């Protein structure tokens with residue numbers, strides 16, 4: 001499939017659809033006249049700086065215009081999509097919708113399932129994908145280029161890995177948000193002003209994550225290195241470990257994985 005393909009994003013005004021659309025445009029992966037987006041309202045507020053982008057409300061019109069169809073509606077809206085994309089490459093961003101379900105809904109077996117995360121908005125998503133055997137090598141190169149505009153795209157060897165990663169990386173930005181919320185509540189209850197508490201939590205989580213990325217080592221090495229001081233960090237970490245924070249995280253990931261793998 002040509003790199004000049006027209007890309008259509010169904011649900012292109014939503015959180016993930018808009019993040020992908022903006023990344024494609026801002027990174028010059030797709031020129032605005034090669035992008036079509038749809039929403040039920042047909043409005044294109046997010047694309048007002050790109051007047052060449054076509055904004056439609058009829059998904060059949062989008063399918064007729066585009067070579068590649070990206071599905072970015074919520075899972076519960078999949079069944080209501082009345083499209084026939086039998087001659088198109090379809091990329092589904094939906095959680096909890098299997099290859100079989102997507103293929104029968106859109107009438108194409110040239111289906112890629114891909115899993116963004118909320119960090120697509122800042123081009124830092126981990127964006128794994130799995131392509132059905134009917135997807136050609138040239139189409140896979142195009143998929144890698146399209147999804148790579150939002151961060152790190154990675155082809156997976158099987159669909160079950162995608163279901164797993166839906167729970168781990170797809171939902172993932174919510175996990176540091178939960179940690180931040182808990183740290184923030186604690187800092188406020190210790191009497192810190194809102195401004196300082198917020199700044200301290202944000203800078204600590206962002207700085208700590210960037211450091212882990214730079215070191216590229218096992219996260220456990222950093223934990224061990226700080227426990228070795230036998231100081232304040234060791235006291236905090238040992239208490240969290242004794243309270244079974246690891247088990248709580250594993251149980252949460254198991255529950256999210258079960259939800260991602262079960263038929264709706």
Ligand SMILES: NC(=O)C1=CN([C@@H]2O[C@H](COP(=O)(O)OP(=O)(O)OC[C@H]3O[C@@H](n4cnc5c(N)ncnc54)[C@H](OP(=O)(O)O)[C@@H]3O)[C@@H](O)[C@H]2O)C=CC1
Nearest residue numbers: 011013014015016039040041072073074075094095116118
């Ligand atoms: N948000 C996240 O962090 C992640 C989301 N996902 C997956 O991405 C998908 C999209 O999620 P997200 O972007 O957050 O959801 P949003 O609700 O933000 O976006 C969905 C969009 O779909 C549009 N829509 C609904 N029905 C139709 C239709 N029939 N035709 C055209 N457009 C339609 C809605 O617009 P309107 O109402 O105007 O029609 C809306 O803008 C989901 O399936 C989710 O599982 C995956 C990983 C992470």
Ligand SMILES: O=C(O)[C@@H]1CCC=N1
Nearest residue numbers: 095166167170171172
């Ligand atoms: O919560 C969900 O189902 C989707 C998938 C990962 C993030 N949002």
